[in-house]
Amino acid sequence: MxxxxxxxxxxxTIPGSGTMLDAFRLLKEKKVRQIPVLDGQNxxxxxxxxRALMKAILPKxxxxxxxxxxKFAPELPDFIRNIDSxxxxxxVDLMERDFVAVRPETxxxxxxxxxxxxxxxxxxxxxxxxxxxxxxxxxxWDVFRRLWDYSEKKKKG
Amino acid sequence: xxxxxxxxxxIFTLVYALLIWDxxxxxxxxxxxxxxxxxxxxxxQEAAIEGIDFNTIGLLIGMMIIVFISQKTGMFQYMAIKGAxxxxxxxWRILVSLSxxxxxxxxxxxxxxxxxxxxxxxxxxTEELEVSPDxxxxxxxxxxxxxxxxxxxxxxxxxxxxxxxxxxxxxxxFGVGPxxxxxxxxxxxxLRLIYGKSFRVSxxxxxxxxxxxxxxxxxxxxxxxxxxxxxxxxxxxFMLQRHLHLEPATxxxxxxxxxxxxxxxxxxxxxxxxxxxxxxxxxxxxxxVRGLIEVGFIRLMADMMLEATGGRLITTGFVxxxxxxxASSIVDNxxxxxxxxxxxxxxxxxxxxxxxxxxxxxxxSLGACLGGNGTIIGASANVVxxxxxxRNGHGIGFVKFMLLAYPLMLFSIAxxxxxxxxxxxx
Numbered sequence: 001m002x003x004x005x006x007x008x009x010x011x012x013t014i015p016g017s018g019t020m021l022d023a024f025r026l027l028k029e030k031k032v033r034q035i036p037v038l039d040g041q042n043x044x045x046x047x048x049x050x051r052a053l054m055k056a057i058l059p060k061x062x063x064x065x066x067x068x069x070x071k072f073a074p075e076l077p078d079f080i081r082n083i084d085s086x087x088x089x090x091x092v093d094l095m096e097r098d099f100v101a102v103r104p105e106t107x108x109x110x111x112x113x114x115x116x117x118x119x120x121x122x123x124x125x126x127x128x129x130x131x132x133x134x135x136x137x138x139x140x141w142d143v144f145r146r147l148w149d150y151s152e153k154k155k156k157g
Numbered sequence: 158x159x160x161x162x163x164x165x166x167x168i169f170t171l172v173y174a175l176l177i178w179d180x181x182x183x184x185x186x187x188x189x190x191x192x193x194x195x196x197x198x199x200x201x202q203e204a205a206i207e208g209i210d211f212n213t214i215g216l217l218i219g220m221m222i223i224v225f226i227s228q229k230t231g232m233f234q235y236m237a238i239k240g241a242x243x244x245x246x247x248x249w250r251i252l253v254s255l256s257x258x259x260x261x262x263x264x265x266x267x268x269x270x271x272x273x274x275x276x277x278x279x280x281x282x283t284e285e286l287e288v289s290p291d292x293x294x295x296x297x298x299x300x301x302x303x304x305x306x307x308x309x310x311x312x313x314x315x316x317x318x319x320x321x322x323x324x325x326x327x328x329x330x331f332g333v334g335p336x337x338x339x340x341x342x343x344x345x346x347x348l349r350l351i352y353g354k355s356f357r358v359s360x361x362x363x364x365x366x367x368x369x370x371x372x373x374x375x376x377x378x379x380x381x382x383x384x385x386x387x388x389x390x391x392x393x394x395f396m397l398q399r400h401l402h403l404e405p406a407t408x409x410x411x412x413x414x415x416x417x418x419x420x421x422x423x424x425x426x427x428x429x430x431x432x433x434x435x436x437x438x439x440x441x442x443x444x445x446v447r448g449l450i451e452v453g454f455i456r457l458m459a460d461m462m463l464e465a466t467g468g469r470l471i472t473t474g475f476v477x478x479x480x481x482x483x484a485s486s487i488v489d490n491x492x493x494x495x496x497x498x499x500x501x502x503x504x505x506x507x508x509x510x511x512x513x514x515x516x517x518x519x520x521x522s523l524g525a526c527l528g529g530n531g532t533i534i535g536a537s538a539n540v541v542x543x544x545x546x547x548r549n550g551h552g553i554g555f556v557k558f559m560l561l562a563y564p565l566m567l568f569s570i571a572x573x574x575x576x577x578x579x580x581x582x583x
Contacts, residue, residue: 059284060548061277069231072238072373074365076284 003111004104006146007127007136013038016045016092023048023091033123036134037095043132046095049123056094057082101126104135108143115140161199165452168193172445177488184434187441187492194448208447209440212320212406213313217267217439218431219409220310223387224266225430226420228274230381231374233262237278238371246363248286248356252293253345255279259297260304260341264311265392268301268538276545285365292352294546294553295561299344299530301538303569306526307337309395309405313439314494314525318518319405321498322511326395326405332519336576340527340569347565380420387416439491446495455496459503470508471582474520477501478577481524482570486531486563494525516581523573531566533558 013036014023026035027048034049055063057079062070086094100114100122111125115138127136172190175181194200200208227233240258244250255275262271275297283290305312309319309326319329375381394401394408401408417424449455466472477497484493501521505514529536533543533555543553 059280060550061280061545064545064548066273066277066545067234067281069374069376070281072231072234072370073281074285074368076281077287078284 184438191441191444215406219413222413227384246366260300263304325398478520482528485528
């Protein structure tokens, strides 16, 4: 089994020139966990993730981990204010550029290994062609479901 | 001999130039210099290993382990918040209390760790007060270097001086410690005059500070008790160094080992947090300086300096104090002190032995530690604070910092000069 065989082909995307307000609407209406950001030629520039959004509204010294535990502090006025200012920002400024992408011929085991890599924090893996154009997306659940189906089929067959 | 002499100087100059250029990792530069000395046959590998001051290395590693485990408990943040709350939300008093906490912690921990612990709390507090964090951050940079001057373990120059001379923790406390509060007050007064008026905040904002729950910052009380016991034991060990006949490295490493055992922390996780880059920087540098000693360059420099100062202790003391302050404000004080130590040792016989040059060690300590306050690149802690501030949208520019800090640094050296004159050189 390869990445091409298990990926979801219909992916919700957003152009780099879009605003965060557009991204919020998509996240809310379509209930997706993350949105790939594409340039004019369908090439992947980055990914909008809930983690990236959280990072953007928290003070940097908190998101950098310098104060990992903030339960001693009352809510900061800027923390709430930041949400309003976020809506007007461009997605390219807030997306995560360090996303995980594979080629369609990558093995499922490699995809699974990338999803559990503790250094990457990837909720899903993007599948791209040689020109970095988006072909599909794979979540951990996709990997597991396809493996399960395969195993069931083998038992029956 | 001739060849070795010039090769050693060339390598030393190159290492210094690359350190100032600051494009290559400083540990890589120092190790390249050290190994080049061996490759070119200037010194043997045995002599290179002998040149490494394992007391400094051991003390740094031991303290890094103890501090890393201790800071996980949140006790240092508790101190910072408690200090701010005791100031009842008044910005100037908060600045003073955070400065005091920074200075005290810097005397007992390394300066970079201190600012990493206190600066985020400062940013949190100034955000709640809705005031500019700049004066708070500037004060904390200055205080981290001033506080570090007071003890043997407070700042790397002191660790190196103590290790090379056998001067103990208490020698530093009594030798340079008394001038530290004077320098701290002498720095805070001008800051008050410059920033005092910008510190007006409403009662409502002051109240927000009182809403901080400092007890919640303590994330692991049982571990904290263990850390406090070990920290107490280690500092007690430093204080009793002369009676226990234990080098500071032994005390720190013993404390670290005990804490690793009783805390049941993951050994690999803790070891990863030791700043190996700094450790290998020190190792490389000790070898490079050893090369200069072996070829007789340091001896030559010592003689030249004695000639220039007319062999008078008072002149030599002041030249070292001011010279090391100005040098440390521009270049890393660690290589500077590593070079000065054999230089002062080389001058000792001319002044009548080791005891006679004691004031020169204090001059070097005060100059090298306080000099770091002159510029934003003068000490590692300064660079770290500027970095955190920048990422949080508060730039502390090179020129802006220098215009304020350089006169304050010179003022602190003037106070140190008066202290040295009254106590040792007059």
